[in-house]
Amino acid sequence: MSFEGEINVLGVGLAVGxxxxxxxxxxAMVRIVRGPSSFDRVVAFDLLSGLxxxxxxxxxxxxxxPVLLDAALAIAVAGFLGTVAFARYLERGGSR
Amino acid sequence: MNWxxxxxxxxxxxxxxxxxxxxxxxxxxxxxxxxxTKAGAFGAALVLVGAALHFGSLRTVxxxxxxxxxxxxxxxxxAQVLARxxxxxxxxxxxxxxxxxxxxxxxFVEESRGPKPEPGEE
Numbered sequence: 001m002s003f004e005g006e007i008n009v010l011g012v013g014l015a016v017g018x019x020x021x022x023x024x025x026x027x028a029m030v031r032i033v034r035g036p037s038s039f040d041r042v043v044a045f046d047l048l049s050g051l052x053x054x055x056x057x058x059x060x061x062x063x064x065x066p067v068l069l070d071a072a073l074a075i076a077v078a079g080f081l082g083t084v085a086f087a088r089y090l091e092r093g094g095s096r
Numbered sequence: 097m098n099w100x101x102x103x104x105x106x107x108x109x110x111x112x113x114x115x116x117x118x119x120x121x122x123x124x125x126x127x128x129x130x131x132x133t134k135a136g137a138f139g140a141a142l143v144l145v146g147a148a149l150h151f152g153s154l155r156t157v158x159x160x161x162x163x164x165x166x167x168x169x170x171x172x173x174x175a176q177v178l179a180r181x182x183x184x185x186x187x188x189x190x191x192x193x194x195x196x197x198x199x200x201x202x203x204f205v206e207e208s209r210g211p212k213p214e215p216g217e218e
Contacts, residue, residue, distance in 0.1 A: 009099055010101055024109075024112045027113075050139070057147045066153065073163045076167050083178065
């Protein structure tokens with residue numbers, strides 16, 4: 001497909017998108033460290049699971065491995081269950 | 097097709113960055129949740145659409161569609177459970193917080209301290 005002198009469009013897109021994702025993960029980490037309450041940390045964790053899902057899809061695109069989309073689905077399930085479990089725990093008690 | 101996949105990947109990264117900035121900069125738990133849930137889910141969905149278009153096989157399209165549907169069904173549920181827990185623990189809101197439309201029935205807050213016995217039942 002790509003011969004000498006032609007730009008690898010998908011490669012450039014993956015580089016830019018991956019950079020944006022890495023910056024997003026760093027910012028979410030800042031909120032996890034700072035977050036005044038545990039709820040803020042759980043919100044940042046929820047966002048972080050979605051960002052990990054996106055990173056997994058980007059890795060699948062970059063390596064040409066469609067199997068990693070299954071890993072993305074598994075990450076979505078685990079992130080949802082983790083968020084709900086944290087929310088239920090914080091509702092009943094635990095440090096605010 | 098490479099152009100389309102690259103566009104979707106960059107757009108997904110952009111919306112994820114918007115979600116992360118919203119989580120960092122918003123003044124309140126509830127507004128932060130607003131940013132994280134909607135923009136984050138949209139960014140992940142865009143990246144998944146790009147992957148489905150790039151691979152193009154039936155299996156990847158089905159898996160990507162299932163992931164998008166699952167994500168869009170569960171993100172509001174998780175946000176609602178978290179917001180309800182924060183409200184019951186009386187997490188402070190940003191600003192005055194004069195308008196509180198679910199404060200009126202006090203049972204809603206009391207309920208979190210254990211189920212009340214029904215009148216007329218043992």
